[in-house]
Amino acid sequence: MTINCLIVDDELLARRLLTEYVGKxxxxxxxxxxxxAMEAQSFLQKQRIDLLFLDIQMPDVTGISLLRSLPNKPVTILTTAFAEYAVQGYELFVLDYLLKPISFERFFQAVSRAVEYINLIKVLPKTAETETPLQTDIFSEYIFVKSDYKIHKIAHSDIDVIEAYGEYILIYSGRQKIMTLGQMGKMEQMLPKPGFVRVHRSFIVNFSKIDAIQGGTIYIGDREVPLSKGYRDAFMQLVGKNRLF
Incomplete structure (x- = not known):
């Protein structure tokens, strides 16, 4: 499956490097x-793409401003020399960010994730807007998720992490990943509290599955989930109620 991509960067050498990487x-x-960003905005009004490689620091209009202005955001990988922009990227449902100078190994890692995600999106059936994509059963121990032309039954206890990808939701359950149309707000309302906790605009975690917390990162198995400032106080209060020190 071919993935159409666009590179946006004001530096010629950066565009050449990414072009070389894409070609591989x-x-x-x-x-x-x-x-x-202005040139990219004009282009995106005429043609839809699957994957956007977007620089942040550009004259006149930044990459972040461009992304905010797009009604239909493509899957986006930020390219930046400033690590602090990663937080803004998560808020805009950016898939990954590459810190300059970008190695091909790191580029390949980000693209592999993007390819997997885009391929999942392309095979998912579109659900009517009036239809609820997620429903709970009467015992409130499971959710039923529409994905890949099936309705999957997932026990609450099997869910590790829930991640938002624009209009989609990705549910991690052990080694299984299920993607469905849905909104994080509705998902948050459906899941039992305090068992499931919103820790970021784009993440909900199963509190019982947390292995460790360090700074702004929550560790669940081999996954690292960002803990944003807006949710940190409520989350740490819950942690405080369950600690021995």
Whole structure:
């Protein structure tokens, strides 16, 4: 499955490097490169793409401002020399961010994740807007999730992490990943409290599955979940009620 991508960066050398990297990955097709956010905005009004490589620091209009202005955001990987922009990226449902200078190994890691996600989206059936994509059963121990032309029954106790991807939700359950149309707000209302906790605009965690907490990161198995400032106080109060020190 071919994935159409766009590179947006005001630096010529950066565009050349990313173009070279894209050319090494068979699934990717480079549709265009843009030297400014304004140029990219004009292009995106005419043609839809699957994957956007977006620089943040650009003259006149930043990459973040461009992303906020797009009504239909493509899957986006930020490219930046400033690690602090990662938080803003999570708030805008950015899939990953690459810190300059970008190695091909790190680029390949981000693209592999993007390819997996985009391929999942393309095979999911579109649900009517009036239809609720997620429903609970009468015992409130499970959720039923529509995905890949099936309705999957998932026990609350099997859910590790729930992650938002724009209009989609990705549910991690052990090694299984299930993607469905849905909104995090509705999902949060459906799940039992305090068993499930919102820790970020894009993440809900099963409190019983947490292995460790360090700074702004929650560890569940081999997954690292960001803990944002807006949810930190409520989360730490819950942690405080269950600790021995």
């Amino acid at each position: 990955i068979p699934e990717l097709k480079l549709v265009a490169t843009c030297a400014s």
